[in-house]
Amino acid sequence: MGTELFVPALYESLFPAGISRYAVGGLLVGLGAVVIYLGTGITAGASTFLESTLSYVSDQSRFQRYRASRDWRIVFTVGIVAGAAVYALTFQSGLVSSGLYESGATGQLHDVGGVTVWLTDVQPWRLFLGGILVGIGTRIGKGCTSGHGVCGVGSASKTSIVGVMTFLIVAIGTAQVAMALGVSP
Amino acid sequence: MGRNRHPLFMPLIFVGGLLFGFGLGFSHMARPEVVLNFLQFEDFGLLFVMGGAAVVTGIAFALVPRLFDRAPLTGDTYGRRLKSFDRNVLIGGAIFGVGWGLSGICPGAAYASLGVGNVTIVWALAGMFVGAYLQGYWRSQRAASETTPAGAD
Numbered sequence: 001m002g003t004e005l006f007v008p009a010l011y012e013s014l015f016p017a018g019i020s021r022y023a024v025g026g027l028l029v030g031l032g033a034v035v036i037y038l039g040t041g042i043t044a045g046a047s048t049f050l051e052s053t054l055s056y057v058s059d060q061s062r063f064q065r066y067r068a069s070r071d072w073r074i075v076f077t078v079g080i081v082a083g084a085a086v087y088a089l090t091f092q093s094g095l096v097s098s099g100l101y102e103s104g105a106t107g108q109l110h111d112v113g114g115v116t117v118w119l120t121d122v123q124p125w126r127l128f129l130g131g132i133l134v135g136i137g138t139r140i141g142k143g144c145t146s147g148h149g150v151c152g153v154g155s156a157s158k159t160s161i162v163g164v165m166t167f168l169i170v171a172i173g174t175a176q177v178a179m180a181l182g183v184s185p
Numbered sequence: 186m187g188r189n190r191h192p193l194f195m196p197l198i199f200v201g202g203l204l205f206g207f208g209l210g211f212s213h214m215a216r217p218e219v220v221l222n223f224l225q226f227e228d229f230g231l232l233f234v235m236g237g238a239a240v241v242t243g244i245a246f247a248l249v250p251r252l253f254d255r256a257p258l259t260g261d262t263y264g265r266r267l268k269s270f271d272r273n274v275l276i277g278g279a280i281f282g283v284g285w286g287l288s289g290i291c292p293g294a295a296y297a298s299l300g301v302g303n304v305t306i307v308w309a310l311a312g313m314f315v316g317a318y319l320q321g322y323w324r325s326q327r328a329a330s331e332t333t334p335a336g337a338d
Binding site (some may be wrong): 164 | 257294314316
C-alpha cells in the first residue's frame with residue numbers, strides 16, 4: 001500500500017528539480033563532443049585549455065607541448081561561453097520556455113538590458129581556492145569532468161572510470177565536510 | 186592537422202563548443218550551487234548530466250569508427266580517449282575532487298558560467314590558471330633536472 005506514496009516522495013527528495021533539465025542538458029553536452037569527434041576525430045576535454053593557453057605567455061616546456069592545439073582549444077572554449085550565453089538569452093531570460101526546462105532558485109537573477117543574467121552566491125574564496133586545486137588536479141590527473149567524465153567514460157576507458165570515481169568520492173567527502181563545518185554558501 | 190587545416194575545422198569546433206556550453210547552461214551545471222547540492226545529496230540530477238552525455242559519446246565512439254575510415258576535416262583515424270593509468274590519475278583525481286567539492290566548479294562548467302552572466306566566476310577561472318601554471322612549472326623544472334646531469338653547475 002505504501003508504494004504509491006513512497007515512490008513519488010522518494011523521487012521528489014532525490015530529484016527536487018526533476019530530471020528532464022539535467023538529462024536534456026547532458027545529451028546536448030554529449031552531442032557537442034560528438035560533433036567535434038565526427039568531423040575531426042578529436043575527443044575533446046575542457047581542462048587542457050588552461051595549459052595550452054598558458055603556452056602564449058610562458059616558455060615552460062610543459063605548456064609548449066600544447067602549441068599545436070592551442071588555437072582550436074580557444075575556439076572550443078569561446079564556443080562553450082557563447083553556447084551558455086545563448087541559453088541565458090533564451091531559457092534563462094524567459095524568451096523561450098519548454099516543459100523540459102525547469103528554472104532553479106539558486107543564486108541571484110538580474111535584468112541587464114532585457115537579458116537575465118545569473119550570479120552565484122558561492123563565496124569568492126571558495127571559488128578561487130577550489131579553482132587552484134582544480135587547476136592542479138586536472139592536469140596531474142590527465143582530465144576533468146568532460147575529458148574523463150564524458151569522453152573517457154564514453155570510450156569505456158578504465159583509466160577515466162577510475163579517475164571519475166576518485167574525484168567523485170573525494171568531492172562528495174569534501175562537500176560534506178564543508179557543509180558540516182557550516183561553510184555556506 | 187597543422188598547416189593545411191580544412192576551412193570548416195574551426196567553425197565545426199565552435200559549433201561543438203556551442204552545443205556543449207548550451208547543454209551546461211540548460212542543465213544548470215554552470216551554477217556551482219547546483220553541483221554542490223548534488224555533492225551534498227540534496228539533488229541527484231547531475232548523474233543524468235554526466236550519464237546522458239557519456240551515453241551519447243559512448244554510442245558515437247562505438248559506431249563511428251566502424252562506419253567511417255577517417256575524419257573528414259582532419260584525415261585522422263577515429264580513436265577512443267584512452268589515457269594510460271598510473272598513480273597520477275589517483276593523486277590528480279583526489280586533488281581535483283577537493284577543489285570540485287569546495288567550489289562546485291570544474292573547467293567546462295566554469296567557462297559556461299561566464300556565459301550565463303556569472304562574472305563572479307572569474308575567481309575560479311583565475312584560480313584554475315594559477316593551479317595549472319604551478320603544476321606546469323613544477324613539471325617543467327622536474328623534466329629539465331632529469332635531462333641535465335645533477336651538479337652540472
